[in-house]
Amino acid sequence: MQPQSIESRRNARVQAFCRLRDSAAERKRAGRFVLEGLRLCADCAETGVPLAAAFVTEAARKKGGARMDALLAAANEVFYISEPVAERLSDTVTTQGVFAEAFLPAARPFAPQPGERYLALEAVQNPQNLGAAARTAEALGLSGLLLFSGCDRFSPKALRASMGSLLRLPVFETDALPAALKAASKTLPVFAAVPDRDAPRVQTVDFSGGAVVVVGNEANGVSEVVRALASPVTVPMAGRAESLNAAAAAAILMWEMVRV
Amino acid sequence: MQPQSIESRRNARVQAFCRLRDSAAERKRAGRFVLEGLRLCADCAETGVPLAAAFVTEAARKKGGARMDALLAAANEVFYISEPVAERLSDTVTTQGVFAEAFLPAARPFAPQPGERYLALEAVQNPQNLGAAARTAEALGLSGLLLFSGCDRFSPKALRASMGSLLRLPVFETDALPAALKAASKTLPVFAAVPDRDAPRVQTVDFSGGAVVVVGNEANGVSEVVRALASPVTVPMAGRAESLNAAAAAAILMWEMVRV
Numbered sequence: 001m002q003p004q005s006i007e008s009r010r011n012a013r014v015q016a017f018c019r020l021r022d023s024a025a026e027r028k029r030a031g032r033f034v035l036e037g038l039r040l041c042a043d044c045a046e047t048g049v050p051l052a053a054a055f056v057t058e059a060a061r062k063k064g065g066a067r068m069d070a071l072l073a074a075a076n077e078v079f080y081i082s083e084p085v086a087e088r089l090s091d092t093v094t095t096q097g098v099f100a101e102a103f104l105p106a107a108r109p110f111a112p113q114p115g116e117r118y119l120a121l122e123a124v125q126n127p128q129n130l131g132a133a134a135r136t137a138e139a140l141g142l143s144g145l146l147l148f149s150g151c152d153r154f155s156p157k158a159l160r161a162s163m164g165s166l167l168r169l170p171v172f173e174t175d176a177l178p179a180a181l182k183a184a185s186k187t188l189p190v191f192a193a194v195p196d197r198d199a200p201r202v203q204t205v206d207f208s209g210g211a212v213v214v215v216g217n218e219a220n221g222v223s224e225v226v227r228a229l230a231s232p233v234t235v236p237m238a239g240r241a242e243s244l245n246a247a248a249a250a251a252i253l254m255w256e257m258v259r260v
Numbered sequence: 261m262q263p264q265s266i267e268s269r270r271n272a273r274v275q276a277f278c279r280l281r282d283s284a285a286e287r288k289r290a291g292r293f294v295l296e297g298l299r300l301c302a303d304c305a306e307t308g309v310p311l312a313a314a315f316v317t318e319a320a321r322k323k324g325g326a327r328m329d330a331l332l333a334a335a336n337e338v339f340y341i342s343e344p345v346a347e348r349l350s351d352t353v354t355t356q357g358v359f360a361e362a363f364l365p366a367a368r369p370f371a372p373q374p375g376e377r378y379l380a381l382e383a384v385q386n387p388q389n390l391g392a393a394a395r396t397a398e399a400l401g402l403s404g405l406l407l408f409s410g411c412d413r414f415s416p417k418a419l420r421a422s423m424g425s426l427l428r429l430p431v432f433e434t435d436a437l438p439a440a441l442k443a444a445s446k447t448l449p450v451f452a453a454v455p456d457r458d459a460p461r462v463q464t465v466d467f468s469g470g471a472v473v474v475v476g477n478e479a480n481g482v483s484e485v486v487r488a489l490a491s492p493v494t495v496p497m498a499g500r501a502e503s504l505n506a507a508a509a510a511a512i513l514m515w516e517m518v519r520v
Contacts, residue, residue, distance in 0.1 A: 139504045140504075141498025237400060238400060243399065248395070251504075259463055
């Protein structure tokens, strides 16, 4: 299909993009999500996630390169956009002028194998924390991520903070948390990170057979239902801060899961 | 001194506040920095940093509480501000309407003692990373932070991300990095975090006598001059991500420094 031009910020495709950018409910309804930035768009194309559309400014297209070629080749539709349209689509302060609309991948069944290591995030609200945890999970070689209760995997901020790890890692989402943890516990020990001083310290836990470790909401920690299904584990703190940031706690927990 | 009212966004004190908020150079020139949010302002008052001024909306003042009392008592000048002024002063999406202007603390001489553990950050650009690393440092009980080469400690974003840890922790700043590391190395071993696969892995390093560990710039890592003065240490990565986020790497390194 020939590329089409979009000059107006009120264009219907522009408005649809912005709705997908701003609303998790709209992403779910439409079965699509959006990406900004050449690297993230090209990463997405490379992972095989089908791209519904690419939106690029003339300046970005002229800069070109292998990533731009890959992006334009992977997209079902290509739109050449004006600078004002790029500013409208952008979620950042200075935009590169490169955007894509992608189809949400099909849900995967969570079927953990012995020896695998998963980080589970329950109701983590801050997309920076979600993205940072995913990036660390990929860097440390975890088997995947489990997301529960509104962790918004396709939030543009989370995708950007993850540097694409949220697209590359195996990610499993569920709204039926107790069932998923119960099923997982037949194969792997399940732990919940808690701030209790008398919980077993993470460095004393044997992760050699694999594990699922749940990190909870920034303000409230893991829920009671998760606590009831999991063994407690804690990152001991010597200092005065009330608690570690969720992404920092997750980094230390994941490090201990893979530390040999 | 009686509280004064500020109704206009063009008021000179409002403009001065915004300059301090937005510019590290202006903070240095004026010897002041700014804070937003009741908790951070009250934390600052509690740590004994002198407050030049407090700016509060009527709604915030009416909500009151012990922290508000502490803030108003600690400030040399108190300004009652209108909601439009609060929006002008704010660096956040939804403001609480509570702000303070504080005097920059005097520089401390860095005189590390045997057994102490310091994280040093070299040219870390992202205030979120700086704030997150400070929060983790305080939670894990590190002895303090060393900041080099433009790590902007009094950036409002860094202060907020640190949840006040940047005000409570001993923080040392220097522009003479080689001299500071050379002096430190007489008392403590100095390490530089590097992504090299053949560098000693962090879990094999003996931190029992204390240490200084340097984490570098997000894009370029530690500089050559630091590498030359320090022993390399690495967080081994199994995965595909190019590298850990600076705050996540710092969390794992600090954890290993205090892990027993």
